[in-house]
Each structure stands twice: as C-alpha cells, then as structure tokens.
Amino acid sequence: MDNGRLRIGTKREERKAFTYSTRFDGTVTVYITVPAIEELSVSGSGQLKTEGDLKAEALSLGVSGSGQLTVPKLTADKLQSTVSGSGEITVAGTCPQHEARISGSGNVRASDLRTEASAIRISGSGDGRLYARRSLEAxxxxxxxxxVRGGANVKSKIAGRGRVHQE
Structure with a gap:
C-alpha cells in the first residue's frame, strides 16, 4: 500500500550502476476484493483485465505506455478513460457519463459502454470508439x-486530419 493505493509490480534487479532491468516471462494472476474502487491503471507494457461485474460511483481508467486495460462489465455513474502512448482501454457496460482522453497513438474502445453523454479529446493519431445516446463532444x-454509435447529437472541433464517424 502506498498512500491508500495498492501497487502491484515486479522488483527491479540492479545489474550495473544506474542500470535496472525487469524481466518476467509468464502470467501473474492476482485476485483482489475491495469495498470500493476509484481508479485502475497500467503503466508500461502490462495488461489488466477485470472479471465479473465491476461497480463504482466514479471510476478512472488509465494506461500510460503500451499496456492494455480491459473492463468487460462495468456499472458506474461516471467514467474517465485516459490513454497516454500506444496503449488501449476497452470497456463495456453502462455509465451515464464517459470522458475519454487520448494522447499519442493509443485507443479507447467503448462502443459497448452504454452512455447518455460522452466526450473525447484526442491529441495525436489515436482512435476512439464510443457509444452515446444523447450527446457526444469530440x-x-x-x-x-x-x-460513435447510439445516435447522439455530435459537436466536434477538429484541427488536423481527424474525423468523427457516426455508425
């Protein structure tokens, strides 16, 4: 535990001065039961996938680097998804409000997350796949x-070659 956060990782081995290496070829499965969750994040090239129903009031999902974070069944009041780098967040379920941010070439795949209102900001070449029934701000x-799926009213601001596609 570190300031109320559970951090799961591998120990680094010191080989030479100022050079560290972490090498693990395998799968680690960790089961955690908590009364409430506010944030899930992956840093580096790891993968995190939740199992079963995940319920939260306000949840923040984050990937920094080339990692992957998957939440197949979410029920939340508000969700924030942030990808920095080439990573990917995949989320499905129900949530009235979803805000996604992509910086780099990463992706947010949330077309199976039923929302009323969604917002997305992309800086770079990343792609966002979203569902919004009422409104989408891009x-x-x-x-x-x-x-975007769901028939939302779309407001967009685009600088560059990016596009918003209604499916």
Missing part, C-alpha cells in the same frame, strides 16, 4: 478518428 488535434 475534440481532435491530429489524425485520430472517433467512431
């Missing part, structure tokens, strides 16, 4: 694309 700076 801001794209670069060549990223947004694909």
């Amino acid at each position: 801001s794209i700076a670069g060549s990223g694309d947004v694909y």
Whole structure:
C-alpha cells in the first residue's frame, strides 16, 4: 500500500550502476476484493483485465505506455478513460457519463459502454470508439478518428486530419 493505493509490480534487479532491468516471462494472476474502487491503471507494457461485474460511483481508467486495460462489465455513474502512448482501454457496460482522453497513438474502445453523454479529446493519431445516446463532444488535434454509435447529437472541433464517424 502506498498512500491508500495498492501497487502491484515486479522488483527491479540492479545489474550495473544506474542500470535496472525487469524481466518476467509468464502470467501473474492476482485476485483482489475491495469495498470500493476509484481508479485502475497500467503503466508500461502490462495488461489488466477485470472479471465479473465491476461497480463504482466514479471510476478512472488509465494506461500510460503500451499496456492494455480491459473492463468487460462495468456499472458506474461516471467514467474517465485516459490513454497516454500506444496503449488501449476497452470497456463495456453502462455509465451515464464517459470522458475519454487520448494522447499519442493509443485507443479507447467503448462502443459497448452504454452512455447518455460522452466526450473525447484526442491529441495525436489515436482512435476512439464510443457509444452515446444523447450527446457526444469530440475534440481532435491530429489524425485520430472517433467512431460513435447510439445516435447522439455530435459537436466536434477538429484541427488536423481527424474525423468523427457516426455508425
């Protein structure tokens, strides 16, 4: 535990001065039961996948690097998804409000997350796949694309080659 956060990782081995290496070829499965959760994040090239129903009031999902974070069955009041780098967040379930941010070439795949209102900001070449029934606000700076399902009223601001596609 570190300031109320559970951090799961591998220990680094010191080989030479100022050089560290972590090498693990395998799968680690960790089961955690908590009364409430506010944030899940992956840093580096790891993978995190939840099992079963995940319920939260306000949840923050984050990937920094090339990692993957998957939440197949979420029920939340508010969700924030942030990808920085080439990573990917995949989420499905129900949540009235979803805000996604992509910086780099990463992806947010949330077309199976039923929302009323969604917002997405892309800086770079990343793509967002979202569902919104009522409204979607999209801001794209670069060549990223947004694909939206659900028939939402779309407001977009685009600087670059990016596009918003209604499916």
